[in-house]
Structure formats: C-alpha cells, structure tokens
C-alpha cells in the first residue's frame with residue numbers, strides 16, 4: 001500500500017524559530033503516499049508546530065516543504081488550493097460554531113471547490129454516515145458530545161478529498177469513553193489507504209494503524225522506527241525516558 | 250389628562266426630534282465606530298495608534314463637554330451646520346468610541362481556531378471572514394451594541410438644554426403650563442423613552458436569535 005515513488009509530504013532542512021526559541025531544528029521528514037505516521041514526544045517538543053507548517057498555518061524560516069511534489073506556495077490563491085488538499089483535525093475540534101453539522105461539512109466543498117449545494121449535501125450525508133453521526137446532521141456543534149464533534153471534524157476534512165490528513169492530538173480533549181469512537185474512525189481511514197500524520201500518545205492506535213513512529217524532543221526528530229520496535233526497544237535515552245513516563249500511567 | 254389631550258401633537262413632535270437625533274448621531278457612530286474598530290485591529294501600527302487615541306479621547310471626555318464644544322466652539326472656527334447637526338456630531342463622535350469598543354470585543358470573542366479551521370479547508374482570507382468570523386462576531390457585538398444605543402437614546406435628552414425641541418424639552422414646557430400634573434407628565438414622557446429602548450432591545454434579541462450558536 002505504501003508507495004515510495006514521490007513522497008506525499010517532504011520536509012527538508014526545515015528550521016523555525018519563535019523569537020529566541022528554536023522550535024523546529026534540522027527537520028528532514030518524508031511521508032509516502034498511503035503511509036500512516038505517528039508523531040510522539042513530550043509536550044512543547046514542537047509536534048503541533050511541525051503539523052501546522054505542513055499546511056502553512058505556521059511559516060518556516062529555512063528549508064523546504066513539498067506536498068505531493070509541489071512546494072508550499074506563499075499566501076494567496078495557490079496556498080488556499082494547497083490547504084484544500086491537506087485535511088486538518090484539531091485537538092479542540094474547531095467546528096464552525098454558527099453552522100449546523102451538515103453545513104460544517106458542505107461549506108468547504110461549496111465555497112472552496114465550487115460544488116453544487118445538492119451534490120455537497122449528498123456527499124456530506126454519506127460522510128456523516130461513515131463516521132457515525134448522520135443522525136446529528138441538523139444540530140449545531142454545541143449540541144454534540146466531544147467525540148461526535150471530532151468525528152464531524154473528520155468528515156469536514158474528508159469532504160475536501162484531501163491527499164493527506166494531519167491530526168494534532170485529536171483525542172486529547174476527549175473524555176475517556178469517547179476516545180475509542182474517534183480512534184476507530186481514524187483506524188478505518190488508515191485501512192482505507194489515507195495518508196496520515198497523527199500526533200498522539202495513544203499507543204493502541206500507533207500499534208494498530210501506524211507504519212512508523214517518529215519521536216520528537218526539543219524541536220528535533222530524535223528517533224524513527226516501526227511502532228513495535230519503538231515501543232519495545234527505544235534506542236535514544238530521551239525516548240526511553242519519555243516512554244518510561246507515559247507507560248507508568 | 251388635559252396636558253396630553255391638548256398637546257399630543259407637540260409631544261409626538263418632541264419624540265420625533267428625539268428619534269431624529271438618535272438616527273443622525275447613531276448612524277454617524279455606527280460608521281465612524283466601525284472604522285475606528287477596524288483601525289484598532291489592523292496590522293498597520295499607525296492606524297492602531299490613531300484608533301486607540303480616538304477611543305481614549307472620546308470615551309473619557311464627558312458628553313456635555315463635547316456638546317458645549319460643538320455648540321459654542323465649532324461655530325467660532327467656522328464649523329457651523331446649525332445646532333441640530335453640530336449637536337449630533339458631538340453625540341455621534343462620542344458614541345463612536347463606545348461602538349468601536351463593542352465591535353472590537355466581538356472580534357476578540359471569536360476563538361482563533363475558527364479562522365484557522367476555515368483557512369485549513371482552503372478558504373481564502375475574505376471568504377473565511379465573511380463565512381466564519383464575521384457572522385460570529387456580529388452575534389457577540391449585539392448585546393454591547395444594544396447597551397450603547399440605549400445609552401445614546403437617553404443621552405439625546407441633553408440636547409434639550411441647547412434648544413432642540415425634543416421630548417425632554419417638551420416635557421419642561423409642559424411642566425410650566427400644567428404644574429399640578431407634573432407627576433403624570435413625567436411618567437408619560439418616561440414611558441415614551443422606555444418604549445424606544447424596548448424597541449432597541451427587541452431588535453437586539455431578534456438579531457441574537459438569528460445568529461445563535463447553541
């Protein structure tokens with residue numbers, strides 16, 4: 001399933017600073033089409049920033065980022081087009097609070113892709129069905145549980161037919177009983193061949209769905225390995241230390 | 250009740266004048282206040298400075314002082330559009346500072362994640378503003394805006410002192426002619442103001458319903 005010809009995402013020599021803080025250091029990172037990569041690491045190590053540079057919600061200071069062989073454009077129409085191809089799921093869902101669940105899913109296709117309303121709605125109903133929240137289509141986001149909101153957010157991203165999807169701690173804001181429903185949705189996506197970059201500490205997900213785990217610490221990619229190898233046999237001291245801490249809990 | 254039956258035409262004219270003041274200064278405040286609010290959130294430092302300066306000056310100067318300046322001062326330097334317009338200028342520029350603050354607080358109340366999510370699905374800046382940010386900002390702006398316009402309604406009564414024949418001016422005239430019915434007159438005119446304020450509140454509630462998110 002993993003196609004190694006042109007990488008779907010390629011970051012080369014990427015550096016980024018927030019003022020004095022060197023938040024991304026010498027990042028060389030490739031994700032093949034169809035690959036599922038889990039990014040793991042201590043809080044503040046730069047995982048969110050890494051994700052956000054891939055659709056240019058954050059700019060970089062040095063290096064290059066390519067998506068499907070195309071360099072990230074600067075601001076403007078081309079950047080908007082690229083962002084439409086890169087789905088993003090946030091920790092805090094960020095559903096459009098004033099739109100119904102259905103409108104959340106149709107807004108992008110209608111306003112960005114120029115889809116007909118009836119076509120967009122038909123597709124949205126299919127996607128909501130697929131993530132299991134079709135019954136909530138007419139409600140506003142605030143009326144849904146966290147787990148339902150996050151599944152709507154996944155449907156909203158899928159509606160743009162993205163080439164790659166970024167997930168930034170998609171289950172961290174959820175109550176424990178809702179984590180599984182979101183992870184199951186993501187596992188289905190992974191099985192369906194979606195290219196995914198997932199920041200998460202859910203080891204179960206990493207073991208079930210990921211092809212590769214990338215460990216970040218202090219703005220650097222310190223270690224990369226298969227999930228099995230990484231969790232049972234971490235090489236770097238920082239990874240050992242980090243796993244020691246999260247495994248105890 | 251002869252104060253009412255004999256004078257209702259004049260009383261209605263008085264409230265008509267109150268509404269004219271409210272309309273003229275309210276419209277000026279809306280346009281100017283929106284521009285000042287945009288200046289305050291703009292990426293241009295000079296514009297932000299001008300916006301902050303405006304709000305600081307006009308929000309902290311007593312309205313009566315501004316009216317005195319507009320009434321006596323501006324004609325001295327050749328700015329004389331007549332009492333009505335000069336007083337409306339004072340009330341409009343004063344209220345604009347409060348409108349600007351109401352709008353700015355509305356913008357700041359829309360979580361950053363809303364605009365980010367819009368950009369992340371590929372919406373250009375203007376689309377994300379019109380589809381996602383502005384509709385939510387409007388809803389947050391409605392309650393403080395209603396307060397601003399209710400305050401302005403009451404502030405228009407200051408114009409009575411300057412010979413504008415609005416509702417409070419008419420009330421004082423009636424006090425002279427019907428001294429024994431003062432309480433009735435007072436209650437009657439107050440009810441007129443309350444009616445105007447009730448209409449503003451009703452409009453605000455209608456807007457809030459329309460833009461509800463939960």
Ligand SMILES: Nc1ncnc2c1ncn2[C@@H]1O[C@H](COP(=O)(O)OP(=O)(O)O)[C@@H](O)[C@H]1O
Nearest residue numbers: 018021023041042043044045046047048049050
């Ligand atoms: N917009 C910002 N401005 C300044 N510093 C930031 C900003 N965003 C994140 N940081 C800092 O960058 C570092 C990495 O943050 P982040 O990428 O969110 O880490 P992670 O997701 O791994 O917890 C942290 O020290 C954080 O405080």
Ligand SMILES: [Mg+2]
Nearest residue numbers: 047048049169
């Ligand atoms: Mg993070």
